[in-house]
Amino acid sequence: MKEPLSAVILAAGKSTRTYPITLNTPKGLLKVSNVPILQRTLNELLGIVQKVYIIVGYKKEMIQAIFGSSYKGIELVYVEQQEVTGTGAAILQLKGMITGKFLVLNGDDLYKKEDIQELLQYPYSVLAQKVSDPSRFGVFTTDSAGKLLDLIEKPKENVGNLVNTGCYLFDEKIFEHTLQKSPRGEYEITDYLLYLAKQYGVQVVQVKKYWVALGYSWDLLKANQFVLKYDFGEEQRASEIPEYVSVTGTVSIGKNVVFGKNVQLFGPIVIGNDVRINDNAYILPYTVIENDVVIDEECMIADSLIMDHSFLHRDAKRRSAIVTPKYTITMNT
Numbered sequence: 001m002k003e004p005l006s007a008v009i010l011a012a013g014k015s016t017r018t019y020p021i022t023l024n025t026p027k028g029l030l031k032v033s034n035v036p037i038l039q040r041t042l043n044e045l046l047g048i049v050q051k052v053y054i055i056v057g058y059k060k061e062m063i064q065a066i067f068g069s070s071y072k073g074i075e076l077v078y079v080e081q082q083e084v085t086g087t088g089a090a091i092l093q094l095k096g097m098i099t100g101k102f103l104v105l106n107g108d109d110l111y112k113k114e115d116i117q118e119l120l121q122y123p124y125s126v127l128a129q130k131v132s133d134p135s136r137f138g139v140f141t142t143d144s145a146g147k148l149l150d151l152i153e154k155p156k157e158n159v160g161n162l163v164n165t166g167c168y169l170f171d172e173k174i175f176e177h178t179l180q181k182s183p184r185g186e187y188e189i190t191d192y193l194l195y196l197a198k199q200y201g202v203q204v205v206q207v208k209k210y211w212v213a214l215g216y217s218w219d220l221l222k223a224n225q226f227v228l229k230y231d232f233g234e235e236q237r238a239s240e241i242p243e244y245v246s247v248t249g250t251v252s253i254g255k256n257v258v259f260g261k262n263v264q265l266f267g268p269i270v271i272g273n274d275v276r277i278n279d280n281a282y283i284l285p286y287t288v289i290e291n292d293v294v295i296d297e298e299c300m301i302a303d304s305l306i307m308d309h310s311f312l313h314r315d316a317k318r319r320s321a322i323v324t325p326k327y328t329i330t331m332n333t
Contacts, residue, residue: 005120006098007049009041010090010166010189011107012057012081018217020327021307026059028107029066030220031307033227034254034272034290037108037214038063042071044113045103048120051075053098054107055090057082086186088179095175104189106166110223112209112231119169122203124196127167129207136215137163138190142204148197151190162204165211168193173200218331221322224305225286228268238273249285260297272308 015027022030028038038054045052052071056063056078069076079097081090091104103119105111111127119125126148128140134155140162141149152159170192177195179187196202210230212223232250239257241247249267257271260279265271269283272291277283281295284302289295293306296314304321306312312323322329 005049005101005103006051006053007045007103007105008053008055008091008094008098009038009105009107010055010087011038011063012055012060012084012090013108014058014084015108017215018220021217021220021322021324021329024059026056026063027214029059029062030108030214031288031290032110032212032220032223033232033270033288036066037110038067039071040110041105041107042067042074044111044116045074046072046113048113048116049074049103051077053077053079053094055079055081055093057084086182087189088187088191091170091174091189091192092179092187095172099172101169101171104166104168104170106213108214109166110210110212110214110227111165111167112211114209115205115207115211116167118205118208119167122169122205124171124200125169125203125205126193127165127207127211128162128204129165129211130161131163132161134159134161134163139163140204146204148193148202148204151194153190162206164190165207165213167211170196217322217329221303221305221320221331224288225303228270228286228288232268254291 011028015022029036052074064078067076079093138151138153139155139160140151174192179191182188212226214220214223236252238255239253242259244261245259246264251265251267252270254273256274258276262280263277265283266285269287271289274292275289277295278297280298282300286303287301289306290308292309294311296312298315299312300317302319304318306323309325310323320331
């Protein structure tokens with residue numbers, strides 16, 4: 001009988017590159033279109049795996065409190081990485097615990113089920129995407145059949161534009177290899193990948209749907225805009241929209257949303273739960289308003305993310321910004 005497939009989600013890091021929005025929140029609980037990143041990943045794994053090992057560390061109790069021991073029939077096992085010494089070290093903790101084929105995914109990136117399933121067509125595989133600026137990523141070189149030859153991290157010269165998305169199909173044969181620290185002093189998961197490529201062969205599978213990397217705070221804003229444009233999903237209208245509110249385009253509205261007079265909504269936008277939008281406010285396309293938010297009178301918001309528990313004062317104007325209860329981060333456009 002074929003052994004059930006499992007997955008590993010790497011979600012232990014503190015992610016200082018996304019400060020200040022991760023000062024009190026693990027990165028995997030940041031939301032894209034008002035859905036936590038980890039929840040989005042688990043949704044894409046539905047029907048593919050029966051068990052997920054979540055590697056946790058920073059603010060681990062927040063992740064465990066939200067997801068518990070299972071998610072829509074998927075068993076969740078939390079493995080704490082007490083000393084964050086690299087992604088390879090995180091996987092090494094599973095030696096003797098995990099058997100058979102297993103997927104590995106970054107806990108702070110967005111993947112799609114169709115692309116993940118493509119990995120399963122091969123004994124060992126890695127998901128890759130062509131990008132316009134590969135200098136920020138690990139770049140793959142392959143043979144004519146798409147088999148992995150090498151991985152060059154953040155190349156200064158042009159070696160190609162097919163980059164590593166951090167989504168892999170492995171099995172316990174990776175533990176045949178003894179990891180050594182990289183020049184930056186960490187144990188790298190890509191050492192396991194290159195070992196498999198050398199010993200057994202690894203297929204490089206190109207993304208057909210999408211992959212969105214969330215390395216910095218402004219990437220969260222870009223991810224919201226991307227999902228609103230290309231993967232909005234079903235509209236939700238859980239609150240009544242009065243006749244004096246103008247709605248244009250695709251708009252999703254959560255529970256307990258209260259509108260003032262002459263509010264204008266221009267989709268695509270997402271509004272969460274327990275939100276108040278006061279008189280004469282304009283909510284323009286590619287905006288996400290999360291939960292427990294107040295938008296005061298005469299405000300104008302466009303291409304922005306208004307995070308949980310935020311308050312926008314009267315006549316505030318926000319474009320290409322992330323607004324938190326304490327900080328506003330304005331992006332360069």
